[in-house]
Amino acid sequence: MRLSITTTPMPENKWGLRHLIGIMGFFAVGIGYIHRFCLSLAITEMVRIHAGGGKIDAHSCPLAQNTTTVIKNAGEFDWSEETQGLILSSFFWGYVINQLPGGLMAERWGVKWVLGFGMLISSMATLLTPVVSRTLGSWGLVCLRIAIGFGQGPLYPSLNVLMSNWSSANERGRLGAIVFAGAQIGNFVSMAISGIIISYLGWTGVFYIFGSLGIVWLAVWFIVYYNSPLEHPYIKEDERTYIITTSGKTHYKDLPPTPWIPILTSVPLWGLIIAQVGHDWGLFTIITDLPKYMKSVLHVSVKENGVISGVPYLGMWFFAIISGWVVDWMIVKLGWGISLVRKMFITIASIGPAIGIIAASYSGCDKLLTSVFFIFGMTIMGAFIPSLKVNALDLSPNYAGTLMAIVGGIGAISGILTPYLVGVLTPNSTLLEWRLVFWISVAVLMGTNIIYLLMGTAKTQWWNDPDQVRSYTEGKEKSKEKEAA
DSSP states (O other), X not given: OOOOOOOOOOXXXXXXXXXXXXXXXXXXXXXXXXXXXXXXXXXHHHBOOOTTTTOSSTTOOOOOGGGHHHHTOOOSBOOOHHHHHHHHHHHHHHHHXXXXXXXXXXXXXXXXXXXXXXXXXXXXXXXXXXXXXXXXXXHHHHXXXXXXXXXXXXXXXXXXXXXXXXXXXXXHHHHHHHHHTHHHHHHHIIIIIHHHHHHXXXXXXXXXXXXXXXXXXXXXXXHHOOSSTTTOTTSOHHHHHHHHHHSOOOOGGXXXXXXXXXXXXXXXXXXXXXXXXHHHHHHHHHHHHHHHHHHHTTOOOHHHHHHXXXXXXXXXXXXXXXXXXXXXXXXXXSOOOHHHHHHHHHHHHHXXXXXXXXXXXXXXXXXXXXXXXXXXXXXXXXXXXXXXXXXXXXXXXTTHHHHHHHHHHHHTHHHHXXXXXXXXXOSSOOHHHHHHHHHHHHHHHHHHHHHHHHHOOOSOOGGGSHHHHHHHHHHHHHHHHHHHO
């Protein structure tokens, strides 16, 4: 039986189990991003720096006395910029491969075991990183990073299924901001805390500590999480009723087979995919390579590097939370159209970073000014959380896992391309080489945003309705029978 969205009032106790589930999702994203990107800072201490790097052209930044020792750093591994780019991009090879299978499994079998098993792979591979790097070298590390990516492939599709099961349509912006803003906290921790860990324990400590953190999360996850409010033994009845009558979700056992042709030919979905590619291009360029820029161009110490590279994501997290409340306020209180609000905030999340990273690249060797512009740009990018990240739920609550798998999988191709492209375009790590990298990111961000404005929407698509999908399928079968006759 299909459940429709109603005007069921909020439970008297506004805080409920759904928020605890959201917090568990928050930590899943946070830890996943720590595993995903802690290598970005660690690799600056793992790899030997060659003489002359960052000192090629007249725009290179001079060395300060207190950073000379940083440039003379003798890392354990002699890997070229291109090899480092390959290593940093390899996570996304496995990530892309397992997005769609992970989403389908989460929809059919539930989030609990699909996400749990994926995070187990990610945690164990993170723990093994120092051993594999030292024994098998760069190609061993590439294979391990592919495994981490494969484990995290179901992360976002699973969390979209979690959101569709556990959130009211009226609270989706806020709960989405809680869950998906975990990425920004994870980025902050993976940079800022990694810098402190490396300065005291060396680069290996990063992987041992953060890998163990994933194991701890798993223990709590398997105790707390159930696949839906209908199954959870400890949820209050009023909250259970509120969620299932306002989510717009059909129980997965009542869903017809996935309507692949309508989904893959959906114009709004392709608009969302293109927007995701643009956003990921800008985000992954900064996440994977900002620590390298700060060290090789501005010559900051590892502690400074961690803080400077991490603070932008703290700002992004704060702005994401604020944006989530503002989005819901605009929709519920002001009565603005959901499509208008989503497009408005996705645009803000494109223009802000574009201004920030270009301004930073023209700040020369001024560390403070460069940091301020990076922080500004990445903070404003937080507006994508209650807009771009929940748009798949707008299009289809029933197939949110599949949609997010498609959107995230294609978007993650940016993560494969950008680190390797940076390695190719910045062989000497000069300021002018990096400026070209940032201009390319701006062009991609703005171009894809314009396309989304033309193609995107937040309107629920007809193929979300199980009855219409069954009618469509029956019509296709009858057409085939007539043709055969």
